[in-house]
Amino acid sequence: MRLRLGALVALGGALGTLARFGLAEALPTPDGVPWATLVVNLAGSFLLGVLLEALDRAGEETSRGRALRLGLGTGLLGGFTTFSSLALEVERLLAGGELAVAGGYVLASLALGLVAAMAGIAVGRGRSPERPGGRAR
Amino acid sequence: MTALLITLAGGLGAALRFWADGAIRARWQPALPVATLTINTAGSLLLGVLVGLLGAGALGPDTVAVLGVGLCGGFTTFSTAMVEVARMWRDGHRRRCLATLALMTVASTVAAAAGMAAATALAT
Numbered sequence: 001m002r003l004r005l006g007a008l009v010a011l012g013g014a015l016g017t018l019a020r021f022g023l024a025e026a027l028p029t030p031d032g033v034p035w036a037t038l039v040v041n042l043a044g045s046f047l048l049g050v051l052l053e054a055l056d057r058a059g060e061e062t063s064r065g066r067a068l069r070l071g072l073g074t075g076l077l078g079g080f081t082t083f084s085s086l087a088l089e090v091e092r093l094l095a096g097g098e099l100a101v102a103g104g105y106v107l108a109s110l111a112l113g114l115v116a117a118m119a120g121i122a123v124g125r126g127r128s129p130e131r132p133g134g135r136a137r
Numbered sequence: 138m139t140a141l142l143i144t145l146a147g148g149l150g151a152a153l154r155f156w157a158d159g160a161i162r163a164r165w166q167p168a169l170p171v172a173t174l175t176i177n178t179a180g181s182l183l184l185g186v187l188v189g190l191l192g193a194g195a196l197g198p199d200t201v202a203v204l205g206v207g208l209c210g211g212f213t214t215f216s217t218a219m220v221e222v223a224r225m226w227r228d229g230h231r232r233r234c235l236a237t238l239a240l241m242t243v244a245s246t247v248a249a250a251a252g253m254a255a256a257t258a259l260a261t
Contacts, residue, residue, distance in 0.1 A: 009155040010148035013211045017147020021140060021206055045219035052220055070155070074217075079151040081215035085206075087181035087245035088188060091253070094246070106246075110238050113215060117223035 005070050012075020016044075020080050032101055034089045037082065038109055042116045044081035048073055049120020057125055139199050143207035150180075150211025168230075169237050170221045173214065174244065180213035181245035185252025192253075193260035213245075 024036040051073050055065050086109055093102035154176055161172035187205045190196040218241060225234040 006152045006155055010152040012148075013151020013154075014144045014148030016151070017207055017211045018140070018144040020147075020210060021143050024206070041215040041219075044216035045223075048216035048220050049223060074155055074158075075148075075151050077216045078154060078214040079147045079211040081217075082210040083177035083213040083215050083218060083241070083245055084180040084184040084209040084249070085213075086215065087177070087242075087249040088184050090242070090246050091185070091249040095250070106242055109215075110242065113219040114223055114226065114234075114238070117216070117219035118226070121220070121223055121227065 005066070008067060008071040009075040009078075012071040012077075013079030016076040016079030016081075020082065032093060032096075032098055033105055034085070037085045037089060038105070038112075041081045041086065041109060042112050044077045045113045046116040046120040046123075048077045048081075049117040049122075050124040051077070051120075053121040053124030055124075139202055142199075142203040146203050146207025147211030150208040150213075153208075154212050154214065168233060169240070170218070173218050173221060174237070174241055177213045177218065177241055178244045178248045180209045182248035182252040183212075184209040185249035185254075186256040187252075189253035189256025190260055193257055195256075195260040 020036075020040045023040055027036040027039065029035060052069065055061070055069050055073075058065060061069070086106070090102050090106050093099075093105065157176055157179075158172045161175060165171060184205050187196065187201045187209070191198060191201040218237075222234045222237050225231075225237065
């Protein structure tokens with residue numbers, strides 16, 4: 001069972017990574033700002049907020065709910081977004097003396113990431129009616 | 138070919154995160170999301186090592202892309218971290234939320250820098 005769930009996470013993670021890689025190839029980095037990382041991280045945070053909140057509000061987790069949470073959430077959106085690229089990009093900007101760009105980039109990532117996740121949670125809560133059995137988290 | 142290997146490595150990274158997250162949570166459920174903190178810091182350290190080895194000429198760009206963009210990118214996660222801190226904020230744990238954000242950013246960035254410095258020192 002655990003192995004099957006792991007395979008589901010791996011499948012989602014592979015697709016999420018491919019999407020992130022494709023976007024990074026397509027988007028330029030003008031003025032040293034890594035837009036691709038910012039875009040995938042913000043979009044992924046919003047979508048994960050929607051997904052997890054909607055699943056939580058749906059009540060006790062079913063096997064279908066767990067498959068969606070692990071395949072789409074842990075796998076696809078987890079693989080789509082990245083923290084290591086953000087950390088390395090910030091380190092590279094700092095090492096290059098681009099203190100203002102590094103600070104702006106990291107603050108924008110975190111503040112907007114938090115807002116995106118909150119917005120996603122609000123949307124996820126709104127889309128599926130709350131039931132008494134809903135898990136509080 | 139590299140794109141395919143990056144994709145496969147991303148799947149492996151996500152599965153490793155799933156395993157590590159479960160292993161850490163099974164032992165410890167502290168106030169701060171230690172599982173995500175550990176995973177993101179470890180992935181950043183590895184990415185720093187890889188880019189350091191690339192700079193020193195010890196690894197080629199394709200290998201670093203597969204392991205860095207694929208494995209480290211699939212292993213670490215921004216979205217989970219943000220939903221975790223957004224829920225803290227919603228539940229009124231504002232200081233805990235900001236402390237997690239600060240800790241994760243500093244730890245990951247320092248880990249990336251340390252990994253790169255160590256790899257550069259060892260490989261050159």
